[in-house]
Amino acid sequence: MIELRALRKVFGETVALEEIDLSVPAGEIHGIVGRSGAGKSTLIRCLTGLESPTSGTVSINGVDLTNQSGAGLREARRSIGMVFQHVNLLDSSTALKNVAHPLKIAGVGKAERLAKARELLEFVGLGDRVDNYPSQLSGGQKQRVGIARALAAEPKVLLCDEPTSALDSTTTDQILGLIRSLRDRLGITVLIITHEMSVIREICDSVTLLADGRVAKTGKLAEVIAEPGSVLAKDLVPLPPVSIDDGASRLVEVSLAGTDLPTVLTAARNAGASAEAILAGAVETIEGRQIGRLRFSVDSVEQAKELISALKADGIYAEEAA
Structure with missing residues (x-):
């Protein structure tokens, strides 16, 4: 559904994107993460045809956007719905008219576009808010209107640019649940650009992790999280901060990748580290697999090495934590 091949974008002497290869199958929800300056904004502008790549191709729903212009590009964009961090609703228009606005631009007749807008607002749970203005809506309700508006042209792909970063946690959960529901009910492909790792874990x-304009890591969520020692895995399942009072103490980080918590605890105990030595832990169940990490405190460098060696002998990934 979404295919990027050798995508490169240069602004003057600045390389914003370099050799980006990415494939997102139809009906999948794919997350793009990366720190500020990683290239996320440039990537989404290339995906929507707002920026032309310096080289490489961008294909959406089988159409190469890099070969389109004018009417062809406008038609290709109809297969793409956009949901923004700041919804940018028309303040002087009701929710109904905001959703109907892109259909009006497309030349759809008034009766048809209003009927479609009403149907979409019902679909996102705002059937009783059709006559409300943006000032009368909460942040989550505004985002729902934005999602309904993005669906007006019946797109095949939904691009979400930081869709929850301005929302509280409860509203975020509701919006993510709605996006998942849309995927399940409509079969739509979703690409989410976000800096919030909790969004990636949830939905x-x-x-894909972008770093300095390149793909640093990409893959199925459960596989990426399960990769021992992966920077992205550590960001996706973070450990709470810990402190050790004794300067001679060392921290050993143990991964649950490929095994389960009881097995790790048994192996650690056999290696001389009791459960009382665990200073921090994070465990998640994703696709039926336990994923996570534990941090043990040991008394010396020698004990850290012995523990790591013993765990690795049992096929358990461990390393000394910084």
């Missing part, structure tokens, strides 16, 4: 089937 995505797969994930």
